[in-house]
Amino acid sequence: xxxxxxxxxxxxxxxxxxxxxxxxxxxxxxxxxxxxxxxxxxxxxxxxxxxxxxxxxxxxxxxxxxxxxxxxxxxxxxxxxxxxxxxxxxxxxxxxxxxxxxxxxxxxxxxxxxxxxxxxxxxxxxxxxxxxxxx
Numbered sequence: 157x158x159x160x161x162x163x164x165x166x167x168x169x170x171x172x173x174x175x176x177x178x179x180x181x182x183x184x185x186x187x188x189x190x191x192x193x194x195x196x197x198x199x200x201x202x203x204x205x206x207x208x209x210x211x212x213x214x215x216x217x218x219x220x221x222x223x224x225x226x227x228x229x230x231x232x233x234x235x236x237x238x239x240x241x242x243x244x245x246x247x248x249x250x251x252x253x254x255x256x257x258x259x260x261x262x263x264x265x266x267x268x269x270x271x272x273x274x275x276x277x278x279x280x281x282x283x284x285x286x287x288x289x290x291x
Contacts (some may be wrong), residue, residue, distance in 0.1 A: 230268075237263035 202241070221229065232238045 235265060235268050237265075239263070 218226065218229065227236070227238060231238045
C-alpha cells in the first residue's frame with residue numbers, strides 16, 4: 157500500500173542520517189568501554205601474578221641470610237624460640253664503662269630438632285665417605 161511505502165521510505169531516509177550515526181556511535185562507545193574494562197582486568201591480573209611471583213622468589217631464597225637474620229626468620233615462623241637473657245654481673249671495659257652481657261637462649265621445636273639430626277647424620281655419612289676415598 158501507499159502508506160507502507162511512505163513509512164518504509166521515511167525510515168530508510170531517517171536510518172541513513174543522524175539516527176544511524178547515533179546508533180553507530182553508541183555501539184562504538186559501548187565496545188570501547190568493554191575493551192577498556194577487559195584491558196584493566198587483564199592488567200590487574202598480571203600485576204597480581206607478578207607480585208605473587210616476586211613474593212615467592214623473595215621468600216624462598218634464604219641462602220644469603222646471615223646467622224642473625226636466619227635466626228630471626230626462623231623465630232618469626234615459630235620454628236625456634238629465642239629469648240634474650242642478661243647475666244647478673246657486669247663486664248667492665250677499658251674505657252671505664254660497663255655493660256651487661258646478653259645471651260640468646262634458643263628453644264628448638266621437636267620437628268626442627270629432627271631435621272637438624274637428619275642433617276647431621278647426612279653430613280657425618282658424607283665425611284666418612286670422603287675419608288674412605290682418601291685412604
